[in-house]
Amino acid sequence: MSGGTRIVVEIEDEEPREFVVDPRAAGRSLADLLAEHGFPLNTRCGQRGLCHGCEVQMRGGAVSVGPDAASAPATVQACRARVMDRAHVVLRIPARSRIEHRPQVIDTFRIDVPCAHLPLFEPAPGGRDTAFAVDLGTTTVAVLLIDLATGDVLSRTGGFNEQIRFGDNVLTRIDAARSCEALAAMQFAAVSETISPLLLRACDRAGRAPSRLAGGAIAGNTTMLHLLTGVDPSPLGVAPFVPCFIEGKRLTASGIGLAAGKNGDALSPDTPLQLLPGIAAYIGADIVAGVYATGMIFDEAPSLLVDIGTNGEIVLQSGGRLTACATAAGPAFEGSGLRCGTRARDGAISGINLTLDPFRVEAETIGNIPAVRATGICGSAYVDFLSAGRRCGFLLESGRFDPAAWKLVPPGDRIETDGTRALRIAGEARISEVDVAVLLQAKAAIGAGIETLLEAAGIEAGEISRVYLAGGFGMHLNVGHAIAAGLLPGFREEQVRVVGNTALAGTLLALLDRTALDEMESLRSRVEVLELNLQEDFEDRFVDHLMLP
Numbered sequence: 001m002s003g004g005t006r007i008v009v010e011i012e013d014e015e016p017r018e019f020v021v022d023p024r025a026a027g028r029s030l031a032d033l034l035a036e037h038g039f040p041l042n043t044r045c046g047q048r049g050l051c052h053g054c055e056v057q058m059r060g061g062a063v064s065v066g067p068d069a070a071s072a073p074a075t076v077q078a079c080r081a082r083v084m085d086r087a088h089v090v091l092r093i094p095a096r097s098r099i100e101h102r103p104q105v106i107d108t109f110r111i112d113v114p115c116a117h118l119p120l121f122e123p124a125p126g127g128r129d130t131a132f133a134v135d136l137g138t139t140t141v142a143v144l145l146i147d148l149a150t151g152d153v154l155s156r157t158g159g160f161n162e163q164i165r166f167g168d169n170v171l172t173r174i175d176a177a178r179s180c181e182a183l184a185a186m187q188f189a190a191v192s193e194t195i196s197p198l199l200l201r202a203c204d205r206a207g208r209a210p211s212r213l214a215g216g217a218i219a220g221n222t223t224m225l226h227l228l229t230g231v232d233p234s235p236l237g238v239a240p241f242v243p244c245f246i247e248g249k250r251l252t253a254s255g256i257g258l259a260a261g262k263n264g265d266a267l268s269p270d271t272p273l274q275l276l277p278g279i280a281a282y283i284g285a286d287i288v289a290g291v292y293a294t295g296m297i298f299d300e301a302p303s304l305l306v307d308i309g310t311n312g313e314i315v316l317q318s319g320g321r322l323t324a325c326a327t328a329a330g331p332a333f334e335g336s337g338l339r340c341g342t343r344a345r346d347g348a349i350s351g352i353n354l355t356l357d358p359f360r361v362e363a364e365t366i367g368n369i370p371a372v373r374a375t376g377i378c379g380s381a382y383v384d385f386l387s388a389g390r391r392c393g394f395l396l397e398s399g400r401f402d403p404a405a406w407k408l409v410p411p412g413d414r415i416e417t418d419g420t421r422a423l424r425i426a427g428e429a430r431i432s433e434v435d436v437a438v439l440l441q442a443k444a445a446i447g448a449g450i451e452t453l454l455e456a457a458g459i460e461a462g463e464i465s466r467v468y469l470a471g472g473f474g475m476h477l478n479v480g481h482a483i484a485a486g487l488l489p490g491f492r493e494e495q496v497r498v499v500g501n502t503a504l505a506g507t508l509l510a511l512l513d514r515t516a517l518d519e520m521e522s523l524r525s526r527v528e529v530l531e532l533n534l535q536e537d538f539e540d541r542f543v544d545h546l547m548l549p
């Protein structure tokens with residue numbers, strides 16, 4: 001290129017702007033040139049030609065795309081386009097291709113992809129300018145409120161899923177839903193006893209009335225979304241495990257009986273709700289949201305998503321191919337089923353260190369609350385306990401307390417009830433041998449699941465460029481301790497990135513940028529599901545992983 005190229009850029013509601021490309025910039029992508037001149041595009045796949053985030057519409061002139069020329073009118077991926085010598089190009093950047101929200105880290109999750117500002121719900125008449133994202137987990141539920149005009153997160157809140165009284169795992173709830181009354185009661189528990197109060201609390205914290213809500217997006221595992229919509233989930237409990245629906249669904253608040261607020265301040269019954277798409281009976285919309293939010297579909301080298309919730313779901317990306325499996329981890333790392341377990345929240349013990357000589361237990365809490373006043377122990381602290389307990393010799397390989405080490409514990413911190421030994425961590429918070437056994441079951445399910453999935457793909461742990469470790473136990477996890485405890489077998493610390501609640505992160509992305517929803521929908525056909533119970537070695541691996549390393 002010797003004479004420079006003129007590029008006219010049109011953006012909705014703005015005057016066209018023009019710039020001239022320096023001839024020395026020959027060979028650079030159109031996306032780079034646009035970014036350099038103040039038009040950064042939504043290059044969420046890292047300019048690898050794998051997404052629709054950088055598409056621009058050619059209104060005049062031509063560009064080259066590989067060996068070919070693309071002449072107006074045409075839509076081109078700007079990351080693959082190069083400008084030609086002395087050309088005059090007119091192009092339009094649609095709103096969905098303009099980057100508005102960069103990758104971000106907030107205290108419950110990390111988002112690794114940028115997105116456009118193209119809200120799923122347009123602000124509606126009557127001041128409906130707010131939207132909500134819900135991650136409907138089997139054990140816990142998280143809600144975010146966002147401002148539709150700015151995309152800012154206004155408030156967040158979370159709590160236990162009130163359906164828990166029908167069973168702490170999906171199988172017991174599927175079983176319980178066999179009667180119409182129980183199915184209706186579970187829908188009521190999710191909608192009216194869980195989401196509605198959380199929504200009210202989130203609105204209250206944000207200082208916005210529920211009447212300002214223009215819509216909500218909801219992710220959850222396939223069973224949770226069946227129960228939320230009052231659809232009988234029994235096909236999910238028997239082979240061949242065929243969901244009644246798996247695609248994204250648009251509903252209204254009144255359609256599922258969701259109400260919040262009173263009189264003139266109440267949520268409008270016609271408020272639209274978007275359920276995110278899932279993949280299969282045990283790889284749900286929560287995982288699709290997570291795969292999208294981590295950006296793993298755009299990774300060049302193999303990568304792995306490990307989502308530790310009530311089920312452990314694992315997704316491997318290798319050469320653009322996605323394989324997933326689900327493993328029954330149980331809710332231990334979400335703080336359920338353990339004597340002092342709690343979610344990661346202010347006042348919870350989030351870190352533990354243990355030494356034997358001298359004997360000492362140190363506890364860290366979220367929010368700097370004194371440890372003696374801790375409200376419970378969250379997943380990251382249990383992981384620390386497994387790692388530190390094993391390292392110092394307090395825990396045997398089997399997870400039992402070493403008898404000699406037990407004698408070193410000050411008498412006031414040894415709690416023995418019904419033949420079960422528990423160690424006081426701080427105040428009323430304690431960890432028992434039964435708790436450790438429950439944690440080891442969860443750890444074994446995850447560890448064996450990871451190994452089985454990798455082996456089926458013929459990939460070693462060391463070949464994985466990045467492990468995205470997701471889960472409601474959030475951003476407090478010490479990765480080195482998770483590896484030492486055997487939760488991530490065979491990985492090195494530098495491979496692992498803690499990404500928190502990616503289901504919520506993906507749901508937020510779908511709210512901010514409706515094109516994210518299209519990409520999530522397209523993922524459905526790209527993921528191959530591996531049934532762990534049909535894999536020969538899974539059972540043996542599970543038993544091996546019941547031990548601490």
Ligand code: FES
Pocket residue numbers: 042043044045046047048049050051052053054055077078079080
């Ligand atoms: S950034 Fe161009 S296709 Fe993804």
